Amino acid sequence: MMRFLRMLVRIFAEAGLGMWRSGWQNIVIISILMSTLVVFGIMLEFSVSLKKIAANLLGSQTEFSIHLTDGTDPDSMKRKLNKFKEVVNMKLTTKEEAWEQTKSMLQIDLDDSLNSMPNTLTVRVSKPQEAAPLIYKVNGWKKEVEHISYAPTMVRKLNVVKNLLILLGTFISGLLAAATFVINFNTIELVIRSRKEELNLLRFMGVTNWFIKGPFILQGILYGLVSALVAGSLLITIDVFARYNWQKIMMQQFGLVDLFWPSGEELTQVLIILTIIGILFSSSSSFWATERRLSA
């Protein structure tokens, strides 16, 4: 057992020595792998956020918002809607209130003459299946109704955005991943080639195959680990600095706050996933290089 542990420690030492001997190539590999992981991490964070938004919106299937045209009297509209027995509740947000909310959120003082916000009636029906027929009817009131916001429509739009983001992220990650794989593979292969005589000597001395291959695979694992740590730190920094602005965007576009930013727990999960992917990725390319060059 002690002998095994000593060998393990020495394999670690050999891997460290190997990295030291790889010089500037370490920086290239780690930079590219880190970039891959950052793109992948941002994609994951977006995915988590959009999923949460979609889930929240789907939870509001019994609710829709009617943005009224200028000149429409909200009270007469309320009376008109009250005639439908499926309407259980209505809430009016006047254009002044909406304007104040926007100014407060953006933290800027705008002239009230610029207010283009509509009066909005948020209507709740008793059952989700009652929403669509009512929306269909209300949508026909062209004079009074400017626009209707209904969650499932937004969910569909969000899903399109999410899918596009995932596609784009996957494409960019794929390109970077391929570049990392090739560079890591080539670096390990170059190191093996440049040390061919030495490695042959070790073989002839009776050094076991895994003692020769182990440091190279470990070198790959270390690349993955270091890249993931740097990428994780970068993501946390982005998270801290961008959170405030992100929230503003969410508020502007969807009227949603706080809830949809990945929580600490979710961010930790993203970082763990990145670390695992980084390690798997770089160690597998190292493993492949050693299998190709050191199997005999």
Add this chain to the structure above:
Amino acid sequence: MIELYRVCKEYDNGQVALKDVSLHIPMGQMVFLIGESGAGKSTLLKILYKAEQFSSGRVLIGRVDISRLADYSQLRRRIGLIFQDYRLLNHLNVFDNVAYILRAQGASEKEIRYRVEGALNVVGLLDRSKEMPQHLSGGERQRVGIARAIVINPPVLLADEPTGNLDPVNSLKIFQLFKEINEKLKMTMLIATHDPRVHQLKKRIIQLSVADRQIVMDTEPSNLPMFGSLLL
């Protein structure tokens, strides 16, 4: 003990390197393998440490048929190797070069220190253990190579032209060192060389012929021809 029975080595291009070579080297014997360049000396040694495969025949080291071995590392850990170009690891100092194989085998630092110092003492380099290989002379580098080979206390020691890069004085010192190691440590030794002065050491000499790729002379110390002494 090393035994070869009708060993042939033919390359893919049809070139024959060894033809029906048979020999028996008892345990603890020191043997010089001589012959011109291309006679097959190195090929024979490489076959013994499995750097090359033989085409036919049988090779036994310590009664083990090496063609049946799946894991060569076990065999190689029982053989000490010495090369003409020393093949030292230039990023490690003398001590660490000799210690490398012991570290790879998981030996403790205490054991490593004891064995490496012992091996360096045998080759007379104990006081230079902290030097880097590039700061040593050719003769000293070869001594490090010998220390590295004997540190695992192998029953068999193979040396391929160990004095090929050395001047005559250093060559003789290295041969003398081999003789001392053989007498002290009782290792079976097969040393390939084209240095005719090995006759002076009064050890068994096997000669391979470049024309026939076969053994053309196998002389025990008592039967050594006189020309060897005359050459000195």
